[in-house]
Amino acid sequence: MTTDxxxxxxxxxxxxxxxxxxWLIEQAAADGFWGPGFQVRVTFWATDAHxxxxxxxxxxxxxxxxxxxxxxxxALFARWFQMTIFEVEKHESxxxxxxxxxxxxxxxxxxxILPQIx
Numbered sequence: 040m041t042t043d044x045x046x047x048x049x050x051x052x053x054x055x056x057x058x059x060x061x062w063l064i065e066q067a068a069a070d071g072f073w074g075p076g077f078q079v080r081v082t083f084w085a086t087d088a089h090x091x092x093x094x095x096x097x098x099x100x101x102x103x104x105x106x107x108x109x110x111x112x113x114a115l116f117a118r119w120f121q122m123t124i125f126e127v128e129k130h131e132s133x134x135x136x137x138x139x140x141x142x143x144x145x146x147x148x149x150x151x152i153l154p155q156i157x
Contacts (some may be wrong), residue, residue, distance in 0.1 A: 088134040
């Protein structure tokens with residue numbers, strides 16, 4: 040029988056995306072809802088949004104939900120993995136979208152987005 044790790048990595052190995060994008064499954068500490076303790080590490084190279092003459096390596100680590108592991112359904116895995124890629128791309132788009140030269144929504148800003156409620 041295939042281990043959960045091998046099944047997940049086997050699913051990932053079926054996918055390709057942009058040039059220089061890679062991913063792998065890693066064991067992670069179990070964490071409640073996320074369950075069995077797997078995560079996907081997405082790694083790629085991109086132009087630095089703050090210094091466009093430089094390239095930077097981006098690493099995004101996303102938990103694999105326990106139901107994706109338990110079901111072992113390739114279609115479910117595909118939907119989850121696509122949403123994972125969308126989340127990475129959404130973050131990257133926030134690095135680039137500017138109005139009058141200023142970031143509209145800086146994903147690294149430490150300020151709270153919602154106002155404090157007294």
